[in-house]
Amino acid sequence: MLFRTMLAAAAAALAASLLSPAVAQQRGASGSATLDAVRSRGALLCGVSGEIAGFSLPDSRSAMQGMDADYCRAIAAAVLGDAGKVRFVNLSAQNRFTALQSGEVDVLIRNTGWSLTREANLGLLFAATNFWDGxxxxxxxxxxxxxxxxxxxxxxxxxxxxxxxxxxxxxxxxxxxxxxxxxxxxxxxxxxxxxxxxxxxxxxxxxxxxxxxxxxxxxxxxxxxxLPETINAGQSGSMVRKGDDRWFDVVRWVHFAAVNAEALGVKGADL
Missing domain, CATH: 3.40.190.10 (Periplasmic binding protein-like II)
Known part of the structure; x- marks a missing residue:
């Protein structure tokens, strides 16, 4: 799909600005506990719903499809050089924050509404807005x-x-x-x-x-x-743990790179 192509292009561009895994191993830790853990295991643990069409839902071949899933792949491409190195972790509304807090997942991209209360009380941080909804x-x-x-x-x-x-x-x-x-x-x-x-x-x-x-x-x-009326409006986005600024930067700039790639008409074939 066009969106996935755009994300792949953005992730590839961002990856060029990050230390490659090989170089990172030569130079030691990256300065991010999460980034080091992702590279050590060779896969990104991405928290998604797994039940929502258009965002994260397995297709007939059990491949996760949707916008949230594609953002997970873009992050994996940026830090591991391979969009396929993602392990999708299906989470409910009740356990999604605990899973991120405990380190069960590296990033949460699961139709999660951005709010001051959540950022202030959960020890978590929104990195970017990927959808506006109501x-x-x-x-x-x-x-x-x-x-x-x-x-x-x-x-x-x-x-x-x-x-x-x-x-x-x-x-x-x-x-x-x-x-x-x-x-x-x-x-x-x-x-x-x-x-x-x-x-x-x-x-x-x-x-x-x-x-x-x-x-x-x-x-x-x-x-x-x-019903045609919505009763509110708000943004959803990706979440990471507070205190890991380098990982926050990675997740945030994957998003910004994707937005800019789309605006400029950049595709994977252009790289």
């Missing part, structure tokens, strides 16, 4: 609902431990509406619960709702409506 709702097409403000008294499926949980509660409280949260942990599980009729609406990032509806197929998708 919280939306999907309902059954025959429900007669065309706006979130018509969901008074509804049961709403939400994944716990997400910013969506707080945003939905704020929306209903601000608009003096009642709702019953139906909290279900995994992406697939909460989608299945909505399809099974356990709630009247399902709330999550609008991009995820679009991917969810698309995966239903053209005929079944007609039975469901994504």
């Amino acid at each position: 919280t939306g709702f999907i309902v059954r097409a025959d429900a007669g609902v065309s706006s979130p403000k018509q969901l008074d008294g509804a049961g709403v499926c939400i994944r716990p431990g997400t910013s969506t949980e707080l945003e939905v509660a704020d929306f209903f409280r601000t608009n003096k509406l009642r709702f019953t949260p139906v909290l279900i942990g995994g992406v697939t599980e909460v989608q299945d619960a909505f399809l099974a009729g356990r709630c009247d609406a399902f709330a999550t990032d609008a991009s995820q709702l679009a991917g969810f509806r698309w995966r239903l197929g053209p005929e079944r998708a007609k039975q469901y409506l994504i």
Whole structure:
């Protein structure tokens, strides 16, 4: 895909500005504990969802596809010289931050909303914004609902431990509406619960709702409506541990290199 080609080009350009693994071994540690660990094991441990179409979802050959997955590959290309040297670690909304804090993954690129609270309290740092999104709702097409403000008294499926949980509660409280949260942990599980009729609406990032509806197929998708209004707007991005500034620079500048490569029309074949 064009996006992957662009990321590969950007990563290759960035790799030229970093010490190669061979040179790094000759000169000793890189100054980054994370970068040294990645090079020592010969693979990047990248935390993703693994369940969200367009961001990270295995294809029919079990190859991880999507924008988040491609960013993982770009980082691997930059620091290891090989975009294939990635181990994707599927994480839930509940365990994603713990996995990064504990070192189970080197970087988290998993539809994670950027917020002051998260940066201030978790010992983690956002490196770059890779997507702007908003919280939306999907309902059954025959429900007669065309706006979130018509969901008074509804049961709403939400994944716990997400910013969506707080945003939905704020929306209903601000608009003096009642709702019953139906909290279900995994992406697939909460989608299945909505399809099974356990709630009247399902709330999550609008991009995820679009991917969810698309995966239903053209005929079944007609039975469901994504409400046109979103109740907020915000950015998602990659996260790293605080205190490892060189690794932060690598992850951040892979992103900036990708953005500039796209703007300049640079492709892998141009390098």
